[in-house]
Amino acid sequence: MSLHITGMIWARPTSDLEIQEGPAFQPDHITRITRLHEEGGFDRVLAGYWTNAADGFLVLAHAAAVTTRLNFLLAHRPGFVAPTLAARKLATLDQLTGGRLALHVISGGEDGDQRKDGDYETHEARYRRTDEFLEILRRIWTADAPIDHAGEFYRFEQAWSDIRPAQKPYLPIFFGGASDIALRVAARHADVYALFGEPLAETRTVLERVRAAVPGARKLAFSWSNRPIIGATEKQAWEKAHDVRDRAIAKLKANGTTGLIAAGQAVNSQRLVSLSQRGEVHDERLWTAMAGVLGGRGNSTALVGTAEQVARSLLRYRGLGISHFILRGWDPLPDVAQYGRELIPLLRELADAEDRRRVSVAIHAAAE
Numbered sequence: 001m002s003l004h005i006t007g008m009i010w011a012r013p014t015s016d017l018e019i020q021e022g023p024a025f026q027p028d029h030i031t032r033i034t035r036l037h038e039e040g041g042f043d044r045v046l047a048g049y050w051t052n053a054a055d056g057f058l059v060l061a062h063a064a065a066v067t068t069r070l071n072f073l074l075a076h077r078p079g080f081v082a083p084t085l086a087a088r089k090l091a092t093l094d095q096l097t098g099g100r101l102a103l104h105v106i107s108g109g110e111d112g113d114q115r116k117d118g119d120y121e122t123h124e125a126r127y128r129r130t131d132e133f134l135e136i137l138r139r140i141w142t143a144d145a146p147i148d149h150a151g152e153f154y155r156f157e158q159a160w161s162d163i164r165p166a167q168k169p170y171l172p173i174f175f176g177g178a179s180d181i182a183l184r185v186a187a188r189h190a191d192v193y194a195l196f197g198e199p200l201a202e203t204r205t206v207l208e209r210v211r212a213a214v215p216g217a218r219k220l221a222f223s224w225s226n227r228p229i230i231g232a233t234e235k236q237a238w239e240k241a242h243d244v245r246d247r248a249i250a251k252l253k254a255n256g257t258t259g260l261i262a263a264g265q266a267v268n269s270q271r272l273v274s275l276s277q278r279g280e281v282h283d284e285r286l287w288t289a290m291a292g293v294l295g296g297r298g299n300s301t302a303l304v305g306t307a308e309q310v311a312r313s314l315l316r317y318r319g320l321g322i323s324h325f326i327l328r329g330w331d332p333l334p335d336v337a338q339y340g341r342e343l344i345p346l347l348r349e350l351a352d353a354e355d356r357r358r359v360s361v362a363i364h365a366a367a368e
Contacts (some may be wrong), residue, residue: 001323003351005035005344006044006073006223007336008328009063011054016294017330019248019254025054027062033333034063038060038070040340041348046326049075049106050121051116057093064097071100073174078133079119086133087140090171091163099166104174104194105130107182109266123265127181129153131346134173134189178267187213187285190220192324196268197226197301199274200284204320205272221296223324224317225299228310229287230338231251241287241304244330261295269296288301299328307342311350318351 012026012034016203037045045063048058052183074093081089094101104131108114109128113204114126121129146158165171175190177183184236186193195203207222229244231237252261275282276292283305289302303310314325327343329335 001063001318001321001355003318004043004223004324004350005347006045006046006324006326007040007042008048008326008332008337009033009037009059010048010332011059013332014329015332016290017244017251020252030059030062030296031066031146032068033336034067035339036336038067041334042070043341044071044073046073046104047075049077057089061093061096061149064093065101071102071267072097073102074186075106077106077114077115077117077119078130079108079121079153080117081146082156083133083136083154084140084156084216087137088163090137091141091161091165092172094165094167096290097166101165101167102172102174102192104195105134105189106340107177107185108228109177109269111265123179124181125179127177127179127185131185131188132291134185138170141165176210176268178271180269181208186210186220187215192221192223194223194225194308194326195322196272196299197224197303199286200320202271202275202315203322207321209342213351214260221324222322223326224322225326225328225331226314227290227302227328227342228335228339229302229304229330230307230343231309232306233311234305235323237304237306237309241289241302244302245289245293248290248330252293261297263295266296269270271351272296275301278362283313297324302330307346311343311347312348315350316355318354338350 007032010024012024012029022165023035034045049061056074060074063072090103107126123208132153136149140159140161141164146160148154148157170247172191172294173189174194175186175193177186193208229237229241231240239261263270272291273296276288280289281287285303285305287302287304290302294300303313327339
């Protein structure tokens, strides 16, 4: 099975542990963090979507200009850019990157956050809109003549795009969401289904549920997100984890909160908070305390241990069928450097050894 490692970049220094200052757009920081990922052996970096942040299209355009090998994943919320225009923007960026772009579709799990950009649709309607949006993107990218469309959310006539993605027939689509309607949309459109960092048993259940929803022989790949905390010894790793929690709570209190964020509306957020309430540690080293601190938002669980312990834990998820891992740190720059130096080379080495053993077993079994 293939192994893909994705990191994350921002337009300025960002951390859940420290109050950040400085301009909202810092090209030098984009250059530094992007090159650090490329040098560290990451396959791809994700530019996320926040309602207060710099535009991801332009962040990745800059990132592409300072790298040669690294691939890119753009988080995008349907509903704010017409799909005909989005198709041209995405195709342009894919051409600009030399075919290194993938699209991470986020329908939006929080009503209040959606309204910051003027979106008052319900949760169910947002996913129906995403379904229609993705159908239109692919039609625009593959049409051999201008197209018309009249749907629930979009209507247009004679749409056409001269520019098409460098990747044929279209960009890879990453997709997340744990609700029933999210799974139905993923089953139709996703190439990679993205999961948050839940324990092995829960992850296995989600994979089975998603696979059951996919029609016919269509195959999905799966991505699993985590924020590893690595120490020279297991003891040092856990000390580092507890320091992460203390710093995060101190930051929240400095911002005038109680030190904990309430669970959000999104099903995934609620699942992660529930997980943290059941216990801080699952499967030996999956630490969920930060999901409780951050209200389950984003990628907020951590594998804690030495680089080898964390790598072997990740391989257990790979054994379930996970081929993509989104790994981001709590102290982004130092953690990216550490992952590239200690974790990623070891993870690839162990995965290669595991694949060779599987091939050897299969050959022997066939010969008997």
